[in-house]
Amino acid sequence: MPKLGDVASHVRSKVAGPFWVTIDVFFPDRDSYARWHDNPALRRESVAKIYEVASDTVSIYPVEKLNMVKISYPRATPQGGVTERDLHSGQQFAYLLEVEMA
Template sequence: MAKVRDVCHHVRSKNAGPFWVTFDLFFDGAENYRKYHNSPALSPALFERLYGTDPALVKTIPVEDLAMVKISYPRATPQGGMEERDMHSGQQYVRLLEVELD
């Protein structure tokens, strides 16, 4: 099975305002985009398991022209709060790299 790191040439996470985190998965071509962009492995349940978010609030936006998919979820606490461990959410993507896609 291919992993996210195998089929994406760039994966990033970042703030989408003070209350949301967003991930951008740039696939390494149109073929891999078509094959994996709506993989069940990237379902809201994955984000519940990895990030503890409510799966009903996970948003997935495919962008075919860029061969990428954007996935966003609400932060558990607002950016910059006392519990903050990654102010800009720039390290959150790492957990996705090993996800096996089907």
């Protein structure tokens, strides 16, 4: 079974304000986007489990014109807090790379 890191052309994460993280999953072309964008591995419940947040706090935004999916979820701690481990959320995408696509 392919993994997200195998089917996506680029995956990045970034800070989306002091309380949110956004992950962008880009697919190489329209056909790949059509095949993978609504995969169960990229649904709210799956993302919530990976990032240990409530599923009703996860937002998924398909952007067909860019062959990408934007995923947003709340940060575990506010940006810049005492327990902050990834100030710019630049490493959060890595958890998705090994997710198996059904």
